[in-house]
Amino acid sequence: MAITAKDVAELRQRTGAGMMDCKKALEEKNGDMNAAIEYLRKKGIAKAEKRADRSTSEGIVGGEVFNNGASAALIEVACETDFVARNEDFGKIVTALLAHRIQSTAADTEAFLAEPMTGSPSESVEEYVKAAAAKTGEAVNVKRTVRFDAGANGQVGMYRHHNGKLSTIVQVTASSPEVANHEATKDLVKYIAEHIAATAPIAVDRRGVPAEKLEAEQRVAEGQAREAGKPEAMIEKIATGKVEAFLKDVTLMPQPWVRDAAITIAQLVADHGKKAGGEITVDRFARLQLGAE
Template identity: 90%
Template sequence: MAITAKDVAELRQRTGAGMMDCKKALEENNGDMNAAIEYLRKKGIAKAEKRADRSTSEGIVAGEVFANGASGALVEVACETDFVARNEDFGAIVTALLAHRVQSTAADIDAFLGEAMSGSTNETVAEYVKAAASKTGEAVNVKRTVRFDAGANGQVGMYRHHNGKLSALVQITASSAEVANHEATKELVKYIAEHVAASAPIAVDRNGVSPEKLESERRVAEGQAREAGKPDAMIEKIATGKVEAFLKDVTLMPQPWVRDAGITIAQLVADHAKKAGGDITVDRFARLQLGAE
């Protein structure tokens, strides 16, 4: 297939590799972007794919924890300029959308946008956004939304960065309602949410990482070992070690805590569970950064 300048530019942005290397990688892999990324990593030209954190728009990621800490929601609302993002009219739109999300149990963004807007009998959330956008003079859209409901033995914690462009939500389950509502548990979910925002893990633990992702990392590690001239007898062992190091780096529980690198998140959870007098399990998290995928 024909390789376009746009394809080359995207690959360069995602890997940091040079233009000619990106062009060759795409040509060698028939334009397959993911295969080209893997090719560059095997060659040692790209260490890893860059996280998709480049801002593609302005706006706000708003959030709220409610129902006595058992539920929480995030809404990412985008606009065109930072000037509008700081505008009172835009802030009112975001506030209204978050208030609706608190009442909504929609499973995904499409269902959310298709619901009847709170306080209105004749317009959907999508129609409300379209009408409200006219007040700002810019295009406005709801890009993503998340809601967690933890139940009687759970707790939800949130962190929202001061610039309003990054928020994280964490859900835990405790061994009892008493443990869930203990001050140590409430402190813990806030600490973990803050850590998720700062460290951007991709899963709670290794069980949350797809087999496809692990196999890709293994192939990359094997390719790098061969490029480095390592003997065949050592390649599998080297690859296994690199995959384990990858899991330790990108999953939540083994990561060093951002507030104290001397302990892991797993140790932090264990310490707070002991203070609360029971067991605590981290169920899931969500991290919404403005403009990121």
């Protein structure tokens, strides 16, 4: 039986499920509307979809380092209440999704959700999440996920806050595999991941700050200087100085280390490179905090 757009729209209106879920249900049940509704209910899709617009401000940010320290993954799984977030069953859901992320090389969250779920290839990751929502009785969704793979000359470190709501990963490249796998390098990535959790930098260094952001900061600083009555000839120089101070504050490398404010992260990296017998460069980092963008 041919499935029409009208049929799909009617099923969506009656169940609140997504268009693709409705189309699949109708195809599975040869266009039988009632059977398709039952199919969606058994899958937990209709129930989960109706909850999709609820606020999901609680949850867990899971993370793991693997491949002998060369790879790491983070995943933010949100739910509605702290009660569910602390529930053992919700923890198992996050563990299963993280296990899949370790197997997955998806470039982004959308691609990740579209993949067949590890251990249950008949359903996608997104379908697994919807079924999980039905079991918890709350809206559940994967908000963000990220994975780093550093390669032979790299090392990845992770920090996970004790409350499970904040995790960070950082990737470095060393001058050789021996330097990458040295204990000093392994200590370094842990220190930096912890630092990133505390200070929330926006980029590794000034090269990672979007040009439009710098231009906006320059305009604001110039406006402030004019409001303060500074001479027009001095305004650009004053504003440039403020932008430089801004960059030192919000980028990783010039920040004072949270464990010892007498040294910067750049100095920390150089010192640990020497201990490891080579050079180390910080490539990138990710910071996932529950509910933050």
